[in-house]
Amino acid sequence: MENFILKNNVKIVFNKTSGADVVALRVVTSVSVVNEILNNAGISYITSKLMIRSTKNRSNEILINDIENIGAQLYAFTDYDISGFCMTFTSEYFNKAVEILSDVVLNPTLDDKNLFFEKQKVIAILKSRKDNIGDVAYDEFIKLFYYKTPYAVPVFGTNISVKKISRENVKHWYEYSYNSSNILISVSGNINKNVVKKSLEKYFSLVPDGMKSKKSAFNNVQHYKPIKKEIDGKFDQSYIYMGFQAPSIFDLDFIPMKIANTILGGKMSSRLFIELRENFGLAYEVGSIYPPRVEGSYFAIYVGLDKKNIDLVLDKIYEILKNFCVTEISDRELKDAKIYIKSLYAMERQTVNKQSYYYGWREIIGQGYEYDTEYLNDVNKISTKDILNITNKIFSKYPVTIIINSQIED
Amino acid sequence: MRAKTVKYKNGLKLVLKNNKNNFIASVVIFVKVGSVNEQFFQSGLSHFLEHLMFKGSKNYPGDLACKNIENMGGYINAVTTKEYTMYYVNIQKNGMKKCIKILADIIQNPLFSKYEIDKERKVVIEEIRRYFDNPVAVLYEKFYESIYVKSTLKNSVIGKLQIIENISYKEIYNYYKMHYVPSNIVLSISGDFNELKIKKVVDETFGKFPKRFLPTKPLFVEDVHNRKDVIDYGKVGIGYMLSGFLGPSLDEEDIYIANLAVDILGGGKSSRLYRSLYEEKHLVFSIVSFFVHKKEAGNICIMSVFNPKNMMNIKNEIKNQIQNIIDIGVTKKELDRAKLSIKTNLNFSFETSIDVAENIGYWHLMNNSNFMTKYIRKLNKITTTDIKDFFEKYYLSKTISNVALLPKTFASYVRK
Numbered sequence: 001m002e003n004f005i006l007k008n009n010v011k012i013v014f015n016k017t018s019g020a021d022v023v024a025l026r027v028v029t030s031v032s033v034v035n036e037i038l039n040n041a042g043i044s045y046i047t048s049k050l051m052i053r054s055t056k057n058r059s060n061e062i063l064i065n066d067i068e069n070i071g072a073q074l075y076a077f078t079d080y081d082i083s084g085f086c087m088t089f090t091s092e093y094f095n096k097a098v099e100i101l102s103d104v105v106l107n108p109t110l111d112d113k114n115l116f117f118e119k120q121k122v123i124a125i126l127k128s129r130k131d132n133i134g135d136v137a138y139d140e141f142i143k144l145f146y147y148k149t150p151y152a153v154p155v156f157g158t159n160i161s162v163k164k165i166s167r168e169n170v171k172h173w174y175e176y177s178y179n180s181s182n183i184l185i186s187v188s189g190n191i192n193k194n195v196v197k198k199s200l201e202k203y204f205s206l207v208p209d210g211m212k213s214k215k216s217a218f219n220n221v222q223h224y225k226p227i228k229k230e231i232d233g234k235f236d237q238s239y240i241y242m243g244f245q246a247p248s249i250f251d252l253d254f255i256p257m258k259i260a261n262t263i264l265g266g267k268m269s270s271r272l273f274i275e276l277r278e279n280f281g282l283a284y285e286v287g288s289i290y291p292p293r294v295e296g297s298y299f300a301i302y303v304g305l306d307k308k309n310i311d312l313v314l315d316k317i318y319e320i321l322k323n324f325c326v327t328e329i330s331d332r333e334l335k336d337a338k339i340y341i342k343s344l345y346a347m348e349r350q351t352v353n354k355q356s357y358y359y360g361w362r363e364i365i366g367q368g369y370e371y372d373t374e375y376l377n378d379v380n381k382i383s384t385k386d387i388l389n390i391t392n393k394i395f396s397k398y399p400v401t402i403i404i405n406s407q408i409e410d
Numbered sequence: 411m412r413a414k415t416v417k418y419k420n421g422l423k424l425v426l427k428n429n430k431n432n433f434i435a436s437v438v439i440f441v442k443v444g445s446v447n448e449q450f451f452q453s454g455l456s457h458f459l460e461h462l463m464f465k466g467s468k469n470y471p472g473d474l475a476c477k478n479i480e481n482m483g484g485y486i487n488a489v490t491t492k493e494y495t496m497y498y499v500n501i502q503k504n505g506m507k508k509c510i511k512i513l514a515d516i517i518q519n520p521l522f523s524k525y526e527i528d529k530e531r532k533v534v535i536e537e538i539r540r541y542f543d544n545p546v547a548v549l550y551e552k553f554y555e556s557i558y559v560k561s562t563l564k565n566s567v568i569g570k571l572q573i574i575e576n577i578s579y580k581e582i583y584n585y586y587k588m589h590y591v592p593s594n595i596v597l598s599i600s601g602d603f604n605e606l607k608i609k610k611v612v613d614e615t616f617g618k619f620p621k622r623f624l625p626t627k628p629l630f631v632e633d634v635h636n637r638k639d640v641i642d643y644g645k646v647g648i649g650y651m652l653s654g655f656l657g658p659s660l661d662e663e664d665i666y667i668a669n670l671a672v673d674i675l676g677g678g679k680s681s682r683l684y685r686s687l688y689e690e691k692h693l694v695f696s697i698v699s700f701f702v703h704k705k706e707a708g709n710i711c712i713m714s715v716f717n718p719k720n721m722m723n724i725k726n727e728i729k730n731q732i733q734n735i736i737d738i739g740v741t742k743k744e745l746d747r748a749k750l751s752i753k754t755n756l757n758f759s760f761e762t763s764i765d766v767a768e769n770i771g772y773w774h775l776m777n778n779s780n781f782m783t784k785y786i787r788k789l790n791k792i793t794t795t796d797i798k799d800f801f802e803k804y805y806l807s808k809t810i811s812n813v814a815l816l817p818k819t820f821a822s823y824v825r826k
Contacts, residue, residue: 019431020760060689064679068747071754073678090754117692120717124695127647128715131545234645235543237536268486269477278473281532284540304540336481343483343502347434350762 001359001369004197007205008180013359013369014196015188017352021091023189024356025098027105028364031177031213032083034294036150040173042122042157043165044083047173048076049118051108052085058103060114070096074104078155081294082364083177088353091191095199102203105178112167122162129154133233133304134285137241137402144227145243145298145400149218179210186360186369188352218295221245226398233404238307242317242401243300244394249292249365255378256386257299257394261290262337263329263387264320265301269336271320272301280316282309294365299394307406314401321395328384338379345376413770414605415779416612420621421593424612425770425779427600429763435506435601436763439497439513440775442596443589445565446492446706447627454569455577455585457490458534462582463497464488465526468519475512484509490567492554493705494775500764503602507611510599514615517590524579534574541568545646549815553652553711556638556811561706563632591622598771600763632656632707634806640813643821648695649718651814653728657701657708657804660776664800665708666788671800672701672710673748674740675732680747682731683712693720693727705776710804718820725812732805739798749789756786 001015032044052074054060067074072089085104089097129135139154146152156162176182185204187196223245233239247253265272265288276282285304291297303313349355359369413427444456466472479486484501497516499509541547551566558564597616599608634656658664676683676699687693699712714724759765773781 020757022754022757022761061680061685065747068678068680068751069743071747071750088758090757120692121695124648124715124717131646131648133540133543236539237543267480269473269480274473277533278529281529284533284537304536306536306539339483340480343434344485346502347485347500347762350432350434351758352761 002193003363003369006201008207008209010180010204010207011184011363012196012200013184013186013363014193015355015359016193017188017190017355019190021190022088022352023091023094023097023187023191024086024088024352025094025101026084026086026186026356026360027101027178027183028082028084028186028360029177029183030082030364031173031182032078033080033155034150034218035213035216038148038153039161040165040169041150041153041161042155043169043173044177045078045155045157046115046118046122046162046165047110047170047177048078048083048085050110050114050170051104051174052076053114054109054111055103056107056109063100063104066100072097072100074101080151080155082361084183084360086353086356091189094191094195098199098203102206105183105204106206108174110167110170110174115165115167115170119162119165122156123159125156126154126159133235133237133239133404134302136231136233137239137302137404140229140231140402141241141243141300141400144229144402146221149221149295150216151293151295176211176213178207180207181210181212183207184360184364186356186363188355188359216295221296223398223400226401228401228403230403230405232407234407235404236406236408237304238310238406239404240303240305240310240313240317240401241300242399243298244399245397246290246297246299246394247390248294248296249367250294253390253393254292256382256390257290259334259337259341259379259382260324260387260391261288261299262341263333264288264324267340271324272317275316275320276303276313282306282313282316307408310403325388325392325395328388331384334382334384334387338382341379342376415774416609418592418617420617420619421591421624422616422619423596423774424609424616425596425598425774426605426608427598427766427770428603428605429600429766430602432602432763433503434500434763435503435599435603436767437499437501437506437509437513438598438764438767438771439517440596440598440771441495441497441517441590442493442594442775443495444491444493445567445569446562447589448562448565451573452577452581452585453566453573454534454538455573455582456495457567457569458530458574458577459582459586460488460490460495460497461530461534462522462527463516463520465530466521466523467515468521469515470512471521475516478512479505479509482508492563492565492567496768498764498768506599506601506603506608510608510611511615517595517616518619520586522579522583522586527579527582531574535571538568538571538574545644545650545815548642548644549650549652549813552640552642552813553654553811556640556813557654557656557709558632558707559635561632563704563706587622588625591624592616592619593621593624596771596775598767598774600767600770634809637809637811638813639811642815643818644815646815646817649716649721649814649816649820651714651716651721651724651812652711653714653725653810653812654709654711655805655810657710659707660703660705660778664803665703666785667792667796667800668701668708668710669752670745670748670789670792671797672699673751674744674797675699675710675735676712677748678751680744682735683728686731687714687724687727691723691727693724718816721814721816729807729810732801733807736798736801736805740794742794745792745794745797749792752789753786
């Protein structure tokens with residue numbers, strides 16, 4: 001892996017592969033949901049979707065045809081901390097792909113007609129999220145957990161915020177997001193470095209300078225008492241989503257907590273899975289999640305279950321967490337978890353698409369693309385004591401719990 | 411995509427595809443049993459059986475098999491479909507041999523303890539509830555019931571809750587004995603490995619499964635039948651619809667045209683359906699068409715998500731677009747674009763070891779091991795006339811079924 005800088009200071013992260021003749025070309029911006037306020041929530045998502053609809057040089061039809069005439073695919077992505085585009089294609093079309101993607105980044109039309117349709121689509125997506133029990137639980141959880149911060153709403157925004165977004169707002173957000181101070185380009189694939197360098201210099205050195213993204217005023221959320229909300233669902237299943245405050249990706253405790261997550265609910269032989277599903281048959285869907293976030297993150301446990309088992313499962317979860325804080329995990333359990341994390345890491349990086357994502361993400365959030373490989377060394381350094389320390393910190397805090405009650409009567 | 415194949419005396423097929431670039435290997439076991447093999451009183455049994463295979467075997471009782479695989483850094487899972495059950499492990503290459511031994515024990519020596527069966531019933535019942543809480547899953551159930559009348563392809567994979575609650579040990583065991591027979595199994599392995607060493611492990615494990623008789627399953631050829639229009643009003647916020655009609659079976663030559671034809675119809679953003687219904691008329695929030703391979707009769711399937719008030723216009727426009735291809739044909743440019751799209755997707759599908767093992771294994775299971783080679787060769791020769799002829803042969807306005815799921819509030823609106 002290596003990097004180089006274009007004339008306009010845009011950084012390129014390049015990973016040369018040796019397998020199939022395929023390439024992923026990714027433009028990443030540090031301006032995303034984390035920079036939004038509740039009033040314009042969803043603007044990063046809408047802006048990136050609008051940008052890939054047409055450019056000043058290409059109508060929608062021409063843009064789509066140009067992309068598909070080289071067998072490429074282009075999509076926009078929006079995460080909480082980063083946003084951007086990814087284009088995948090075979091190596092022979094590299095120059096053409098760069099030219100098309102640069103047109104999208106430099107010359108989007110962002111017109112009113114398309115904005116109206118994209119807003120309708122977002123409102124439909126928000127409606128369809130209410131048809132999925134996991135989404136309902138998650139959306140309610142982040143609302144209470146991240147109270148009034150940018151992480152408190154889905155990346156799509158809210159019905160109210162999306163309706164308010166105007167063309168002027170989008171134009172401003174586009175200029176803020178896709179200037180040379182805020183973007184980087186991540187390329188992964190079986191392609192010659194000089195071709196990459198020359199082509200990106202030709203097209204992407206034209207990206208203008210602009211305002212550097214400002215870190216949002218993100219007050220760390222504190223909960224001074226346990227929060228529990230019960231909702232009457234429209235589903236046959238019931239659902240528990242319980243989350244605790246957890247370290248951000250920059251915190252020294254991030255990796256110990258990542259390992260703790262693996263042992264608690266990150267695999268089929270995890271403690272939650274074994275106890276709730278294998279030993280007692282109380283659930284089909286059971287696990288835990290600990291997403292890497294630039295600002296504060298959370299550790300959450302989710303279980304889909306029969307309504308009559310809710311109290312029993314909550315008791316068992318508390319018991320598992322309590323034991324985890326009292327008794328240090330064994331060396332063997334730690335070793336197994338590390339091996340699992342390392343192996344999953346390799347599986348996750350088999351495709352050029354995923355490689356370009358991880359390297360670009362590490363670089364733009366400030367860890368540096370090289371850290372993606374160093375990360376595994378840091379995993380190796382963690383001791384059983386580190387795990388005990390972090391879990392005692394995390395699980396002594398008050399959780400936010402969402403319970404969705406099944407529509408089926410007992 | 412050349413692979414080495416071995417057919418054992420017991421009937422089991424081994425497929426080995428070496429890929430020196432990949433640190434991750436995949437071991438995939440296909441068993442040719444799925445919901446198509448079930449009688450009405452066994453609905454969901456193939457899937458329940460898949461769960462039970464993880465509940466302890468002779469040498470790995472309880473959850474030891476999963477634990478051992480995960481402790482080597484492996485990811486283990488399984489999936490049941492209408493036509494087969496697939497068990498798979500992704501693992502770093504050094505763990506392959508042990509992983510093959512564990513999987514062989516799972517498949518050959520399951521314990522099926524009554525205690526574990528009763529515990530797992532509760533888990534699968536939760537999975538069934540979860541499944542029917544998902545509107546798209548409900549839609550697929552109804553779509554297959556509409557499009558297939560005679561064929562057991564209409565059978566539900568997830569099955570019926572009441573059957574899983576009551577099915578006996580004897581029924582489960584007999585079903586296992588009948589279908590988990592070596593000649594009904596394909597073992598497909600992809601990754602960076604020494605072929606001789608891996609083959610030796612397979613010889614000593616899967617290769618030694620006793621040969622058993624496999625009853626032949628009657629083939630129900632699905633006759634073309636009139637369309638069904640089903641509208642369900644449920645607990646959804648927007649409209650979902652699957653539209654479709656029967657296509658060629660895996661043994662027909664048209665199978666090579668099907669993907670291309672359906673790609674031109676609604677595969678990408680330059681496709682007919684996307685341009686018309688999404689970009690020009692704004693009738694849908696999303697629309698895509700795909701061809702579903704099935705041994706007996708495949709289907710051309712169109713999935714749309716929309717504002718419910720547009721449903722009638724969507725149905726008409728889908729028909730118009732297909733009729734337009736039949737009447738006027740497609741352009742050479744459209745054809746070339748779709749060919750390139752398919753070839754590019756194929757290139758990307760060789761990136762992960764699991765995709766490679768799954769692809770090769772599937773075509774061996776379907777007794778069409780040369781499919782991919784023939785497909786790439788034949789793809790170049792397909793003409794615009796072939797596409798027109800394909801739709802002319804398989805599409806009739808009166809045979810396109812539509813299954814829609816709409817919000818309850820729209821019941822009176824649609825009836826009007």
